[in-house]
Amino acid sequence: MEKIKVGVIGASGYAGAELVRLLLSHPNVEIGGIYSRSYTGKPISDLYPGFQNVSYLVFDDEDSVIHNSDVIFASLPHGISEKYAKKCFDANKKFIDVGADFRLYDEEDYKEWYNLPYNEKELHKESVYGLSEIYKDKIKDASIIGNPGCYPTSVALAMYPILANTLQSDDHIIIDAKSGVTGAGKELSEGTHFPTINEGFHPYKVAQHRHTPEIEQSLSDFAKKDITVTFVPHLLPVNRGIISTIYCKVNPEITLEAIHKLYCDTYIDHKFVRVLPLEKVSDLKYVTYSNYCDISLHLDKRTNTLIVVSAIDNMVKGAAGQAIQNMNIMYGFEEDAGLNYIPPSF
Incomplete structure (x- = not known):
């Protein structure tokens, strides 16, 4: 060719x-x-x-x-x-x-x-x-x-199967996400200066990050109705990676096993989305330098809250x-x- x-x-x-x-x-x-x-x-x-x-x-x-x-x-x-x-x-x-x-x-x-x-x-x-x-x-x-964007990619792939199949019971989703410092770009700032970020860990642009409308745009498109999010990004003292922990209320009758099967079926033909076995937890270490998105699924039965953990390399x-x-x-x-x-x- x-x-x-x-x-x-x-x-x-x-x-x-x-x-x-x-x-x-x-x-x-x-x-x-x-x-x-x-x-x-x-x-x-x-x-x-x-x-x-x-x-x-x-x-x-x-x-x-x-x-x-x-x-x-x-x-x-x-x-x-x-x-x-x-x-x-x-x-x-x-x-x-x-x-x-x-x-x-x-x-x-x-x-x-x-x-x-x-x-x-x-x-x-x-x-x-x-x-x-x-x-x-x-x-x-x-x-x-x-x-x-990097955060929107990690969230959209994590939430597509649930929203496209209308399994959420609430149209508000909470996203707690963490990124390595390369996500801030090459230009140095006080917030990404080594003495500031080293051995520290903090949220930034709380409730005002520019990726918020992009995330809501994708999730609303999947759900075919308006979805709102509370999105709080954090800066990790590492070079690469994003780990997003996403909280979504789901219908009480659905089981974690059924949700896991849905995710596996949805992404069966998509090499770069890896749905981890139940009880495994996504870790940014295992996606570094790669084009993979690792997704792990967890269910808090007491509150009917699905917890989806998504890991990607923000640069890849x-x-x-x-x-x-x-x-x-x-x-x-x-x-x-x-x-x-x-x-x-x-």
């Missing part, structure tokens, strides 16, 4: 560098170019020594990267991706946004949570929300993908890995191409 050429805009950031790392091992692609506004002309190995003698890619200008590529990944802060999506769309290039600009269906939600309007409104009619396991049929024909399944999975779907490649890394067990 002839290889396609891919470009990465924003390749100097954590998610962008992760895209390069994974794409270098992809059997069906060749990297057509990488771009970073701050590092043009410099080799990526100067910035990330892990690429030394592995890749000789040099940061190029944005127009060359787009011209030399069939599909473009953009890993950029919100408010920047639209202009690149427009360039790609006009040039008949596929575009996968790893940032936030194409995740929300409703512009009013984007204005409320990101304080910006949509500048390219027509492009949003062309975009598809890229939750790979759920929207595969739409993804394969899309020209623009809004890659889901929560960002670069899912973006590549979406590219694989778009081009008809094996869905796990370039994503076969087995996470360590110790």
Whole structure:
């Protein structure tokens, strides 16, 4: 099979560098170019020594990267991706946004949570929300993908079987989630400074995190009615990983065994969602560097509360890995191409 050429805009950031790392091992692609506004002309190995003698890619200008590529990944802060999506769309290039600009269906939600309007409104009619396991049929024909956020991915995959089958007894869901510090991006802040985060553990952006509307959007779509969430993220003193513990009231007559069977049946053909055996608990250690989402199921019979624990690597399944999975779907490649890394067990 002839290889396609891919470009990465924003390749100097954590998610962008992760895209390069994974794409270098992809059997069906060749990297057509990488771009970073701050590092043009410099080799990526100067910035990330892990690429030394592995890749000789040099940061190029944005127009060359787009011209030399069939599909473009953009890993950029919100408010920047639209202009690149427009360039790609006009040039008949596929575009996968790893940032936030194409995740929300409703512009009013984007204005409320990101304080910006949509500048390219027509492009949003062309975009598809890229939750790979759920929207595969739409993804394969899309020209623009809004890659889901890391927290929303962990929550959506955890809750899809329950909500799609109307097994919840309450339309309010509580989410207690924890992320490694790479989720905050490469730019240093007081909250991610080593002396602050080391040996500490704290919630942040309590009841005001920007992933809240995206989470509610997905869960409401699954349930076919409005679902509200109380979402509290926390910052773990680790580099990678997200662990989401989700509390959902369920109908009292349902058993944990029936719920477990439902999850296993739902994801039987989806390699990257691993439903753990009952009594096992998801652990971010066992998904690190991989595209897996591990889900464990627990039931508090006293309160009819289903507790779903979901673990992903925020840089892979929560960002670069899912973006590549979406590219694989778009081009008809094996869905796990370039994503076969087995996470360590110790």
